[in-house]
Amino acid sequence: MLIYETDIASSYEAVDEIVPILLDAIKSKFMFMSDRYMFNINFMLREILNNAVEHGNHFDPEKRVHCRIDYKVPVLAFIIKDEGEGINLENIPTEAHHPRELLRVRNRGHQTIRDMDFDIRIVGTEVKILLNLNQGERLWKNNY
DSSP states (O other): OEEEEEEEESSHHHHHHHHHHHHHHHHHHOTTBOHHHHHHHHHHHHHHHHHIIIIISTTOTTOEEEEEEEEETTEEEEEEEOSSSOOOGGGSOOTTSOHHHHHHOTTHHHHHHHHTTOEEEEETTEEEEEEESOSOGGGBGGGO
16 A cells, blocks of 8 residues: 655755655554654654765755655655665675774664664665554554
């Protein structure tokens, strides 16, 4: 089921404008989702969209960032696609890296997102972030 789909300009301002709209779309479908997970989704969206704007499209006003949110039981999927050259997976830190190294590497956002229970899949210029909604009580308010 499509939750929301849009294209945005390659600017931080466009990210700041679209994230509250995306969060509202999610809240309207999943009104019992906990504040913790809404915080995590907010963080994740800003990190991934800002990366697409900065590292993918290099703030090029001619390039757009495509954002789509889908739901297929039990997974909420966030698909972000920029018009850049793609991500070099070897530059993304893994859990094997020492925590002090992560603080020195700009790509530490991907690890933080993984630590927030998201699964990240990258193919070319498309980043797919998956959140399994069957994760138990901590995902829902009032134990729903």
